Amino acid sequence: MIVTESQIYQVNPDLRVSRNSDRVVIEAAANTYSLSDDALWPFISEVMSTNEELTAPNSSDDLTESDIDRLQSAFEILAESEILVSSERTRWPDTIVSLANRSGGLVTFEDIAERLKTASVTIVDRSGSSVVEHLKSLLKLYPIAEPQVVAELPTDALADLMLVVASDEHDPILDAANSMALDSEIRVWAPVTPARGGRFRVGPWFYPNQSACYKCLRLRAGSTIREPVLADIERNGQSAPSRQDRFDSQPAMTSMMVSILADAMLTHLALDGAQGQAPVGGFVDVTYGLEGFEMSNHRVLRVPRCPECSPTSGTGYPQIWYHEE
The missing domain is CATH 3.40.50.720 (NAD(P)-binding Rossmann-like Domain)
Incomplete structure (x- = not known):
């Protein structure tokens, strides 16, 4: 995943994130992820507690290059594990995100x-x-x-x-x-x-x-x-x-x-x-x-020779169970 300067993130509404010892388990709509990097937990907790859109840091922020690299890497991990969903335009309503989750990602937010x-x-x-x-x-x-x-x-x-x-x-x-x-x-x-x-x-x-x-x-x-x-x-x-x-x-x-x-x-x-x-x-x-x-x-399955919708209505032999014929 490539982070661009215009990319924004929001928290996925359809998931549960839990921690046990040094493991972080993410249960998303269709997938489950396990992270062994316990150092990410404070960042994950802070991200999960916000209701605002998030942006990845860039060179214009008051951060060192190494800080920017670490934060961008963290954003990538959270996006790949479905904690965050990304967009290049605007924040999507949670109802749209939830429907996209149900499609398994086959239907885009835009569509x-x-x-x-x-x-x-x-x-x-x-x-x-x-x-x-x-x-x-x-x-x-x-x-x-x-x-x-x-x-x-x-x-x-x-x-x-x-x-x-x-x-x-x-x-x-x-x-x-x-x-x-x-x-x-x-x-x-x-x-x-x-x-x-x-x-x-x-x-x-x-x-x-x-x-x-x-x-x-x-x-x-x-x-x-x-x-x-x-x-x-x-x-x-x-x-x-x-x-x-x-x-x-x-x-x-x-x-x-x-x-x-x-x-x-x-x-x-x-x-x-x-x-x-x-x-x-x-x-x-x-x-x-x-x-x-x-x-x-x-x-409901189509009835052979249904008088309303079948193109073969009125042809062929009667169906055994079709008592009207």
Whole structure:
């Protein structure tokens, strides 16, 4: 690593630094480092205690050449062990640094900041649900463009990401959103439904004409139910409209869901699949029962000849489990 005069440093927010005897151990986001130079500990402690940007010393400072060399060497060691992150322009928000850490360094600070700054996010909310304000207030903690909230599905959407607030998984607006998204320039969209029976879901994150679609999800869910009436409801049922804001009935569960939702939005917008983040068609199921919280990750696979998204719809022999044919 070459230290330049314009280079500045800041402390990495995602790490723990501990000392035992003459060993210093740094546990960063994805790596662990061990330093045997106990003499660095006072310098590390001083660096960790500051919240200001740091600059490496240069010849214009009131220091001897040997002092400058030692300090520059110390800065290099701390940067290589991820205690410090460097930049040649300005200090980055800790939220940007944390996202870059999650990408394993594959996505730069500059790219993450630009993607969030220019992100086009649309939230479809017909009833003015409290969950939208909750989500917007959480997103304000990140350097992301403010979402546009609309009351109806747009007819010509160009959003990078669209959320559709629904009363439940069978709300007709989700089927309509699926059809609209397949004919639009929307990059990714996801349904937002309230917790029910101690369970909530975040996602799936549908990439129109790339991943499975919402119809695929319903067909696959119906194929696992043995009772014909319930299976048909799962595939094609439409729920009754509700005037209640069902997100208000379980505030704690809703708060947890919004936190996971906001984090997923950021990874889909900023990391674009790096290091397994933001899987296409992925979703998270969270259940709260007598044994505590259980979280499971899943992925929707496209249904062969899905009538909504498959280019081979209407051709070939029926699938054994595809009961609609």
